[in-house]
Amino acid sequence: MHWIGWFKKQDKSYTPNEADTQPPAGNLSPQHVQQLFHDIHDAQVHELDAGVRKVKLFYIRSFVDQKQVESDIVLPLLHAPDEQAGQKVISEDRVDVTTLQQAEELILQGGILVFDEIGNVCAVKKQDQLGRTIDSSEQESIVYGPKDSLNERLDKNLTLIRRRLPVASLKSKKWTAGSLSKTSVVLLYMEGIVNPELVRIAEMKTNQFDFDVLLDSSHISALMEDHVNSVFPQFQQTDRPDVLAAALASGKVVWLVDNTSFALVAPITFFDLFQSPEDYIHRWMVGSFLRGLRFVAFVIALFLTPAYVAVTVHHYQMVPLEMLFVLMQSRSEIPYPPFWEALLMLLTLEILKEASLRMPTKSGQTLGIVGGIVIGQAAVDAGIASNVMVIVISISAIASFLVPNYLMTNASKLLQFALLILAAWLGMWGIGFGLLWLCIHLHGLTSLGQPYLSPLSPFFASDWKDTVFRAPLSRMRTRPAYLKPLQRMRVTGRKP
Amino acid sequence: MPAARHKPLLLLLALLVLGGCSFVDKTNTIEEISPVVLLYLDEGNDGSVKLSTIIPPLKKEKKSVITTSSNTLIEGRYLRNLKYYRETKGGQIRMIFFSEAMANRGLTSLLDTLLRDPEISSRVFLSVVRGDMIGYLNRQMQSGQEEIDLYLYKMFAHYEKQGQLTTSNVHEFLARVYNPYADPVLPYYAVANNELRYSGTALFRGDKMVGKIPLSDDVFFQMLREKRGVQKTVPLSEADVVLGSIKTERQIHFTDSFRNVHIDVMLKGRVEEVPAGQKTDSPRELQEFERKLERRIQEKLEKIIDRTQALRVDPFGLGMHTVGWKERPFTREQWNQRWPDMDVTIHVSLKLEHTGMLDSHADRR
Numbered sequence: 001m002h003w004i005g006w007f008k009k010q011d012k013s014y015t016p017n018e019a020d021t022q023p024p025a026g027n028l029s030p031q032h033v034q035q036l037f038h039d040i041h042d043a044q045v046h047e048l049d050a051g052v053r054k055v056k057l058f059y060i061r062s063f064v065d066q067k068q069v070e071s072d073i074v075l076p077l078l079h080a081p082d083e084q085a086g087q088k089v090i091s092e093d094r095v096d097v098t099t100l101q102q103a104e105e106l107i108l109q110g111g112i113l114v115f116d117e118i119g120n121v122c123a124v125k126k127q128d129q130l131g132r133t134i135d136s137s138e139q140e141s142i143v144y145g146p147k148d149s150l151n152e153r154l155d156k157n158l159t160l161i162r163r164r165l166p167v168a169s170l171k172s173k174k175w176t177a178g179s180l181s182k183t184s185v186v187l188l189y190m191e192g193i194v195n196p197e198l199v200r201i202a203e204m205k206t207n208q209f210d211f212d213v214l215l216d217s218s219h220i221s222a223l224m225e226d227h228v229n230s231v232f233p234q235f236q237q238t239d240r241p242d243v244l245a246a247a248l249a250s251g252k253v254v255w256l257v258d259n260t261s262f263a264l265v266a267p268i269t270f271f272d273l274f275q276s277p278e279d280y281i282h283r284w285m286v287g288s289f290l291r292g293l294r295f296v297a298f299v300i301a302l303f304l305t306p307a308y309v310a311v312t313v314h315h316y317q318m319v320p321l322e323m324l325f326v327l328m329q330s331r332s333e334i335p336y337p338p339f340w341e342a343l344l345m346l347l348t349l350e351i352l353k354e355a356s357l358r359m360p361t362k363s364g365q366t367l368g369i370v371g372g373i374v375i376g377q378a379a380v381d382a383g384i385a386s387n388v389m390v391i392v393i394s395i396s397a398i399a400s401f402l403v404p405n406y407l408m409t410n411a412s413k414l415l416q417f418a419l420l421i422l423a424a425w426l427g428m429w430g431i432g433f434g435l436l437w438l439c440i441h442l443h444g445l446t447s448l449g450q451p452y453l454s455p456l457s458p459f460f461a462s463d464w465k466d467t468v469f470r471a472p473l474s475r476m477r478t479r480p481a482y483l484k485p486l487q488r489m490r491v492t493g494r495k496p
Numbered sequence: 497m498p499a500a501r502h503k504p505l506l507l508l509l510a511l512l513v514l515g516g517c518s519f520v521d522k523t524n525t526i527e528e529i530s531p532v533v534l535l536y537l538d539e540g541n542d543g544s545v546k547l548s549t550i551i552p553p554l555k556k557e558k559k560s561v562i563t564t565s566s567n568t569l570i571e572g573r574y575l576r577n578l579k580y581y582r583e584t585k586g587g588q589i590r591m592i593f594f595s596e597a598m599a600n601r602g603l604t605s606l607l608d609t610l611l612r613d614p615e616i617s618s619r620v621f622l623s624v625v626r627g628d629m630i631g632y633l634n635r636q637m638q639s640g641q642e643e644i645d646l647y648l649y650k651m652f653a654h655y656e657k658q659g660q661l662t663t664s665n666v667h668e669f670l671a672r673v674y675n676p677y678a679d680p681v682l683p684y685y686a687v688a689n690n691e692l693r694y695s696g697t698a699l700f701r702g703d704k705m706v707g708k709i710p711l712s713d714d715v716f717f718q719m720l721r722e723k724r725g726v727q728k729t730v731p732l733s734e735a736d737v738v739l740g741s742i743k744t745e746r747q748i749h750f751t752d753s754f755r756n757v758h759i760d761v762m763l764k765g766r767v768e769e770v771p772a773g774q775k776t777d778s779p780r781e782l783q784e785f786e787r788k789l790e791r792r793i794q795e796k797l798e799k800i801i802d803r804t805q806a807l808r809v810d811p812f813g814l815g816m817h818t819v820g821w822k823e824r825p826f827t828r829e830q831w832n833q834r835w836p837d838m839d840v841t842i843h844v845s846l847k848l849e850h851t852g853m854l855d856s857h858a859d860r861r
Contacts, residue, residue, distance in 0.1 A: 317587030
C-alpha cells in the first residue's frame with residue numbers, strides 16, 4: 001500500500017532560512033560596517049582628518065555623486081573646528097543612525113554614513129535621480145486625453161496621483177515587501193468614500209507577503225489574488241494616473257509599487273476590463289458603441305474559431321447553402337481535419353505574436369511580412385490552410401486586441417484553445433459546455449472579496465449606466481454600488 | 497470544501513454523460529461528406545421509388561446525376577452511398593422534385609420519412625415536375641451550369657420571398673394534408689426545350705395530385721390563395737391589357753348558413769399596357785375601363801373556382817373560414833361534401849392608380 005502515500009498531502013511546511021532574514025550581527029561600529037560591506041568593490045571608506053577629530057565616511061560609490069560628497073559633507077566637516085564634527089553636517093536629509101541594520105539600509109539606498117570618533121553616527125541620504133521622465137502610456141494609448149503615465153519611481157507616481165486628487169482624504173500607507181528586494185508598496189484609498197472593509201482586506205493581504213524578490217506589481221497581485229487557478233486577472237494593472245484617480249474616487253483601492261510603472265486596482269469586475277479611458281472622452285453614444293463593440297469583439301475572439309470548427313466538423317446542417325458551398329470549396333484540398341488546421345494556425349499566430357513582442361523593434365517589419373505573406377497567402381496557396389480558416393483566425397486575432405486589457409487578451413487566447421478542443425470533440429454542445437463553465441467560473445470569482453460579475457450578478461441596477469454602455473457623465477451621479485462606498489453620491493448637491 | 501473538490505469530477509461526469517447527445521459516432525467533417533441538396537423522386541417499376549440526385553453537390557468537380565431504385569427512401573440512400581466514395585448526407589436537402597406520377601400516387605409516406613429525420617429541415621422546398629428532369633439536370637451540367645443545384649435553390653428562395661408564385665415546403669404541405677379544411681398545393685414545373693419552367697400550381701386532394709392550375713390562370717389563383725398579396729404583372733391577354741404592381745386583398749364571408757360564400761377581391765395598382773385606342777382620359781372613361789377589366793378578372797376567378805370545385809379540392813383553405821371561436825359547423829367529411837356544391841359569389845373591385853388624373857379618386861365610387 002505504498003502507493004497511497006503518493007496521494008497523501010506532502011509535508012510542505014518549511015523552516016525559513018535564518019541567514020536570509022537575520023539582521024546583521026554586531027553593533028554599530030566602523031569595523032562592523034566595513035565587515036558588512038566586504039567584497040563589494042565600490043563600497044567606499046573615506047577617512048577625513050577634520051581638525052582634531054577623525055571622521056569616517058561610508059558610501060557606495062556608484063550611488064553617490066563624488067562632487068556632492070565633497071561639497072555637502074567633506075567641506076563642512078573640514079571647516080568645523082570643534083569636536084562634534086558629525087553634527088556639522090548640514091543637510092535636510094540628515095538622519096541619526098542607531099543600529100547596524102539601519103546603517104546597511106541607508107547605505108544601500110544611496111546614503112552616506114558618517115562616523116565621528118566619539119561615536120556619533122549619522123547618515124546623509126542622497127536621493128538617486130535615476131529613472132525615466134514621464135512618458136505617455138504605450139500599453140493603454142489613447143488619442144485624446146491626458147498622456148502622462150506612471151514610471152518606475154514611486155514618489156513621482158504618487159505625485160501624479162496627488163495632483164489629480166489634491167485632498168487630504170487620499171490616504172496612503174506604506175509597506176516594505178520582499179526579504180531581499182525591500183520593495184516599497186503603497187496602498188492608496190480615499191477615506192470617507194471607500195468601504196473600510198475593503199481597506200481592511202487590502203491591508204491584511206498587503207501584510208502577508210512572504211517572498212524574497214518582488215520586482216513588479218504583477219508579482220504582488222499574484223500573491224494577493226483570491227483565485228490563483230483562474231485565467232482572469234483579478235487586479236487591474238494600469239499605468240495611467242487618470243484611471244487610478246477615477247478608481248480611487250469611485251471607492252476602489254490602489255497599490256503603487258516601487259520600481260514598477262504599473263499600479264494595481266481592486267476590486268474590479270469582469271466589465272471593468274473592457275473599459276478604456278477614451279470611453280469618457282467620446283460623446284456618450286460613441287463611447288457606448290465602442291464599448292459595446294469591445295464586448296462583441298471579445299465574443300468573436302473567443303467563439304469564432306471554435307464555432308467554425310464545430311460547424312465544419314459536426315454541424316454542416318447549420319450552414320446556409322451558399323456558405324456551405326464556400327466552406328466545402330475551401331476545405332476540399334486541405335490535408336488535415338479542421339481541428340488540426342485551426343490548432344496549427346492558432347499556434348502559428350501565437351508564435352508570431354510572441355515573437356513580435358520579444359523581437360527588437362527594427363526587425364518587426366520582417367516579421368510582419370513573413371507572418372502576413374508566408375503564413376497567410378503562401379499557406380493557402382500551398383493548400384495547407386484554407387482561406388476561410390485564415391480569415392476566421394485573423395478576424396478573431398484582431399478582435400482579441402479590441403479588449404483594452406492586455407492580460408485579458410491573453411487570457412482569452414487560452415480560453416479559445418480550450419473551447420476549440422471542446423468544439424472539435426462535441427461540436428456546439430462542447431461550446432455550450434465551455435460557455436457554461438466559463439459563466440460558472442466567472443460567477444465564482446472574486447476580486448478583493450467582491451463578486452467579479454457584478455453588477456450583473458449580484459445585480460445592481462444603478463451600476464448599469466457605466467457597464468456595457470456608458471451613460472452621459474451628468475447622469476452618472478452615483479458611485480458603483482457593488483463597492484458599497486460610504487458616500488453614494490458623486491455630486492455634492494450644492495449649486496456652484 | 498468537499499463540493500469544490502468534486503467539481504472537476506462532476507464536470508467530467510456530466511461531459512461524459514451528455515456526450516451521448518452529440519453525434520460523435522458519425523463523422524460530419526465537411527470534406528468527408530457530400531451533403532445532398534436536391535432530390536428527384538420518380539416512380540420506378542412495380543411501385544419502387546427512383547431516387548436521383550446530383551453528385552457531388554456543392555463542389556467544383558465533375559458532376560453527374562446518380563439514380564438508385566428501391567422500395568423505400570432510406571434504402572435508396574443506403575444504395576446511393578455504396579455508389580459514391582463520399583458519404584452522402586441529408587442535412588442540407590433544400591429541394592425535392594416529385595415526378596407527376598409520383599405526385600399522383602401520393603406523397604405522405606415519402607414526406608413522413610423526411611419529417612422523421614431530425615437532420616432534414618422541414619423547410620425543404622417541394623415541387624412537382626413534369627418531363628425528363630434527370631435529362632435536364634445532366635444537360636445543364638454538361639453545358640457548364642455546374643452549380644445547377646445552387647441556382648435552383650436560389651431561384652426557389654427568391655420565389656418564396658417574392659410570394660408571387662406558388663412555393664411550398666414540407667411543413668406547409670403536411671400541415672395542409674392534415675388540415676380538414678384545406679388542401680395542399682405545390683408548384684408545378686415542366687421541363688421543355690431544355691429549360692425548367694414554372695407552369696402553374698399542382699392541386700392536391702389529401703396527398704395525391706389531382707389536377708393543376710395552368711400558368712395562364714396562376715396569377716388569378718394567387719389572388720384567391722392569400723389574404724394579401726402583390727402581383728408584379730397581371731396579364732389580361734383577352735383584353736390586351738397588362739396590369740402591374742397590383743396589391744390584392746381577399747375577403748371571405750359565408751352567408752345563408754354556409755350555403756353561399758362571398759369572395760371579395762380588391763385590386764389596386766397600375767395599368768402598364770393598354771391596347772391602342774383605349775381611352776382613359778376622363779374619369780368616366782377610366783371607370784368604364786376599370787369595370788371592363790373587373791369583369792374579365794371575375795370571369796377568370798370564377799373559372800378557377802369552378803375547376804377546384806369540380807376537382808373537389810379546396811386549395812384556398814376556405815373551410816378554415818367556417819371555423820369560429822366556438823363553432824365548428826363542419827367535420828372534415830361534411831366540408832369535403834359541401835364545398836363542391838357551394839355557391840360562390842365573386843366580387844372584384846379594381847382601382848387604377850397613377851392614371852395621370854388629379855381627381856381620379858374623387859369622382860369614382
